Amino acid sequence: MTNPRAERVRAVRALAGRSARQRSGRFVVEGPQAVREAVLAADVQDLYVSEASAQRYPEIVRAARGREIRVHTGTAEVLEAMSPDGQQVVAVAALASPSLGSVLAQAPRLVAVLAHVRDPGNAGTVVRAADAAGADAAVLTAQSVDVHNPKVVRSTAGSLFHLPVVTGVDLAPAIAALRAGGLTVLAADGSGAHDLDDLLDVSGAAPDGVPDLARPTAWVFGNEAWGLRDEDRALADAVVRVPIRGRAESLNLATAATVCLYASSRAQR
Incomplete structure (x- = not known):
C-alpha cells in the first residue's frame, strides 16, 4: 500500500468518527500496545503495519x-x-457489545460503573484500572463517552480486550440489575457518609448498616466536573468517600476510581 489517499486508507481513518463506526460495525485500534492485546483477544479483521513497524514488533x-x-x-x-497516533501499527476490529445480562450470568464480584463520564482519557483509564484490580466488568452508561472512541481505546492500553465493557445502558435499570445479581452498589463521592479506610478496617466483618467491601460490589463513578447527581447517589446502597489526608481539594475521577477498585480487590482477596 503506497497511496495515502486510497479508499481503504480513508475508510480506516473515518473510523475515528462514531457514525462511521456505527455504519460499518468496526472500530480502529491504534498503537503497538493496544494492537498487541487486540490481535490476541479481539475480533480483529485487519492489521496494518509499515515495513519498519513490522520489524520492530514482529510478535x-x-x-x-x-x-x-x-x-x-x-x-x-x-x-x-490512517492514524497519526498509531505509531505505524493499526488494526481494525469488529465492535463488541456484551450485555449486562451476560456479565451477571458469570456472577461477577467487582464491577466498575461509569455514569455520565465524558472524557475519553478518564474513561479509558478507569477501564484499565478495573482490569488491573481484577474487576469482572465495566459498565458505561448511555450518557458516557463511546468506549470505541480512539482516544478511549488508546487510554485503556489494551484492557478493553481483557474484560467485558457494557455500553449504552441507563443508570437506574443497570443499578437495579446489579443489585438483583447480588452486588452491593456503592457510589464514590466526596460527600459520602462512609470513609473508605474505615470500610477496609471492617471488611469481612462489617456491622449491620455498614457496607462490606468483601462482598460482591459495583462501584459507581460520576462525571469529571460535577460528580454524581443527587438522584444517582440515591440509587446506591451507600455513598463512600476517599479520605484526603493532605491539602488537595479533591482527587480526579480516574485516581479516585483506582483507589476504590483496589480497596475492594484487597478486601475480596
Missing part, C-alpha cells in the same frame, strides 16, 4: 497471522494517514 505480526488476521504492509505515509 504482533506473528500473532495476527497465527489467528488468520489479514496483514497489510504500507508505507510510513500510508500508516500516518
Whole structure:
C-alpha cells in the first residue's frame, strides 16, 4: 500500500468518527500496545503495519497471522494517514457489545460503573484500572463517552480486550440489575457518609448498616466536573468517600476510581 489517499486508507481513518463506526460495525485500534492485546483477544479483521513497524514488533505480526488476521504492509505515509497516533501499527476490529445480562450470568464480584463520564482519557483509564484490580466488568452508561472512541481505546492500553465493557445502558435499570445479581452498589463521592479506610478496617466483618467491601460490589463513578447527581447517589446502597489526608481539594475521577477498585480487590482477596 503506497497511496495515502486510497479508499481503504480513508475508510480506516473515518473510523475515528462514531457514525462511521456505527455504519460499518468496526472500530480502529491504534498503537503497538493496544494492537498487541487486540490481535490476541479481539475480533480483529485487519492489521496494518509499515515495513519498519513490522520489524520492530514482529510478535504482533506473528500473532495476527497465527489467528488468520489479514496483514497489510504500507508505507510510513500510508500508516500516518490512517492514524497519526498509531505509531505505524493499526488494526481494525469488529465492535463488541456484551450485555449486562451476560456479565451477571458469570456472577461477577467487582464491577466498575461509569455514569455520565465524558472524557475519553478518564474513561479509558478507569477501564484499565478495573482490569488491573481484577474487576469482572465495566459498565458505561448511555450518557458516557463511546468506549470505541480512539482516544478511549488508546487510554485503556489494551484492557478493553481483557474484560467485558457494557455500553449504552441507563443508570437506574443497570443499578437495579446489579443489585438483583447480588452486588452491593456503592457510589464514590466526596460527600459520602462512609470513609473508605474505615470500610477496609471492617471488611469481612462489617456491622449491620455498614457496607462490606468483601462482598460482591459495583462501584459507581460520576462525571469529571460535577460528580454524581443527587438522584444517582440515591440509587446506591451507600455513598463512600476517599479520605484526603493532605491539602488537595479533591482527587480526579480516574485516581479516585483506582483507589476504590483496589480497596475492594484487597478486601475480596
